[in-house]
Amino acid sequence: MSAILLRGGRVIDPASGCNDFADVLVENGIIREVDFTTQSGELDALAKNMRAEVLDCTGCIVAPGIIDAHVHLREPGQTHKETIATGTQAAVAGGVTTVVAMPNTTPVTDSVALLEFVQSVQRDPSARVLAMPAATVGSMGGELTDYAALAEAGAVGFTDDGKPVLADEVMKKALLEAARLGLPISQHAEDTRMTVGASMNFGPVAFRLGLRGMPIEAESSIVERDIRLLEEIEREARLRPHLHVQHVSTAKALAAIRDAKSRGLHVTCEVAPHHIAFTDEAIAGDPAQGSRRYDTHFKMNPPLRSRAEVDACIAAVLDGTVDIIATDHAPHAHHEKNVEFERAPNGITGLETSLGASLRILNREHGMPLIDVLALMTSAPAEKLHLRRLGHDVGRIQTGAFADVMVFDAAAEWTYDVRMTRSKSRNTPFDGAPMLGKVKFTLVKGEVKYRA
Numbered sequence: 001m002s003a004i005l006l007r008g009g010r011v012i013d014p015a016s017g018c019n020d021f022a023d024v025l026v027e028n029g030i031i032r033e034v035d036f037t038t039q040s041g042e043l044d045a046l047a048k049n050m051r052a053e054v055l056d057c058t059g060c061i062v063a064p065g066i067i068d069a070h071v072h073l074r075e076p077g078q079t080h081k082e083t084i085a086t087g088t089q090a091a092v093a094g095g096v097t098t099v100v101a102m103p104n105t106t107p108v109t110d111s112v113a114l115l116e117f118v119q120s121v122q123r124d125p126s127a128r129v130l131a132m133p134a135a136t137v138g139s140m141g142g143e144l145t146d147y148a149a150l151a152e153a154g155a156v157g158f159t160d161d162g163k164p165v166l167a168d169e170v171m172k173k174a175l176l177e178a179a180r181l182g183l184p185i186s187q188h189a190e191d192t193r194m195t196v197g198a199s200m201n202f203g204p205v206a207f208r209l210g211l212r213g214m215p216i217e218a219e220s221s222i223v224e225r226d227i228r229l230l231e232e233i234e235r236e237a238r239l240r241p242h243l244h245v246q247h248v249s250t251a252k253a254l255a256a257i258r259d260a261k262s263r264g265l266h267v268t269c270e271v272a273p274h275h276i277a278f279t280d281e282a283i284a285g286d287p288a289q290g291s292r293r294y295d296t297h298f299k300m301n302p303p304l305r306s307r308a309e310v311d312a313c314i315a316a317v318l319d320g321t322v323d324i325i326a327t328d329h330a331p332h333a334h335h336e337k338n339v340e341f342e343r344a345p346n347g348i349t350g351l352e353t354s355l356g357a358s359l360r361i362l363n364r365e366h367g368m369p370l371i372d373v374l375a376l377m378t379s380a381p382a383e384k385l386h387l388r389r390l391g392h393d394v395g396r397i398q399t400g401a402f403a404d405v406m407v408f409d410a411a412a413e414w415t416y417d418v419r420m421t422r423s424k425s426r427n428t429p430f431d432g433a434p435m436l437g438k439v440k441f442t443l444v445k446g447e448v449k450y451r452a
C-alpha cells in the first residue's frame with residue numbers, strides 16, 4: 001500500500017506560514033493533497049478509493065519532518081558506535097526525516113566511492129541520508145577533495161567537521177571552489193592551536209576542576225577569519241561564497257556572524273540543542289542539570305559554555321541570527337566514554353531529543369512561537385542548504401513535495417529515557433531531562449518509518 005491519509009491534525013508548514021487544520025493525502029512518496037476543508041469528506045472518499053491507510057492525527061501537529069544538518073552516522077569504520085541503519089532509526093524516532101552525514105568516518109568520506117557508500121540504500125536507512133564529504137583529502141587540511149565530482153555524486157556541501165580548515169589559503173580556495181558549484185563550506189570553527197589539551201570551556205569552572213579550557217576566541221577568531229575571506233573573494237573573484245558555521249557556541253562568534261549578515265555576506269550558522277540546554281557548571285556536578293562531577297556525557301566540542309554564552313546563543317536564536325538547529329549527533333560506545341574526563345572522546349547523541357529539548361527551551365521557556373521553532377528545524381535547513389535546488393523537495397507540507405512528515409503532540413510532556421534509545425550508543429546528557437512535544441508518526445518517502 002502506498003497511500004496514507006493523515007487525518008484530523010493541525011498542519012504547520014513554516015515554508016508557507018500555514019497553520020490550520022487540514023487532512024494530508026500522501027501517495028507514492030509525494031504529498032498529493034492538503035485539504036483545509038476537513039469537513040467536506042472529499043479527501044475521505046478519495047482515500048477510500050485509493051485504499052489509503054488512515055492515520056488518526058487528532059490533537060497532533062502535522063509538520064515537515066526535521067532536517068538535521070549535522071549528524072555523525074559513524075559508518076563506514078566505526079560501526080560499534082552507530083550504523084547508518086541504527087542512526088536513522090534514532091532519527092525517525094525523533095521526527096527527523098533527513099540527516100546530513102558528516103565525513104569523519106574511517107576512512108574519511110573524501111571520495112565519490114565513499115560518498116556513494118554513505119548514500120546507498122543498501123545501508124538500510126530509515127531516513128533520507130544526504131552527505132557533506134570532506135573539504136580536504138583525509139580532512140588533513142591540505143589538498144582539496146574533488147569538489148566537482150563530489151557535487152555531481154550528491155554532496156550538499158563540504159566540511160572537515162571535527163577539525164577546522166585552518167590554513168587561510170586552503171580555506172579561501174575551498175570557499176572559492178564550493179562557490180563555483182553553489183555549495184557551502186561548513187566550518188568547524190576552532191583554532192586548534194588554542195585548544196591543545198583542553199577538554200572543556202575556559203573559565204572559573206575549568207579552574208575549579210583543574211581542567212584545561214578552550215577559550216571562546218578559539219571559536220570566534222576562526223569565524224572572523226572566514227568572514228574576512230568571504231569579503232576577499234567577493235572583491236577579487238566576484239563570486240558569492242557561502243560559509244556555514246557549525247555548532248556556534250559563543251557570543252563573540254555570533255556577533256561576527258550577525259555583523260557579516262548585516263553587510264550582506266552569505267553566512268549561515270547552526271546552534272545545537274545542548275548548547276542552549278546546559279552550561280559548563282554541569283561538569284562540576286549539578287543536580288539541576290542532571291549531571292555528576294566529571295560526567296563525560298557532558299563533554300563535547302565546542303564545549304558547554306558559561307551561562308552568559310548560553311544566554312547569548314538563545315538570544316541569537318530568538319533574533320534570527322541563528323539560521324538552523326542541528327544536533328551534532330555524535331555516538332560513542334560506553335567503554336569509550338567511561339574513562340577519565342580528559343581522555344573521553346567529544347560528542348553526544350541528539351537525534352531523539354532535538355525536538356523535545358528545542359520546544360521546551362525555545363517555545364515554553366522563551367515564548368518563541370511553535371511555527372518559528374519548527375522553521376529552524378525544517379524549512380530553514382531546506383532553504384539554507386539549497387536542498388530543493390539540489391533535487392530534494394523536503395521541509396514543506398505542500399502538494400507535490402516529498403512526503404517526509406512528522407506528526408507530534410506539541411503539548412505532551414515527557415522524560416527522555418536513554419534505555420529506550422534506537423541509537424547504538426547512549427552517550428547523552430539528556431537522559432532524565434524533561435521534553436516537550438512527542439512524536440507519534442514519522443513518514444519518510446511516504447512510508448511510516450516510526451509509530452509511537
Ligand SMILES: [Zn+2]
Nearest residue numbers: 161162188246
Ligand atoms: Zn564539529
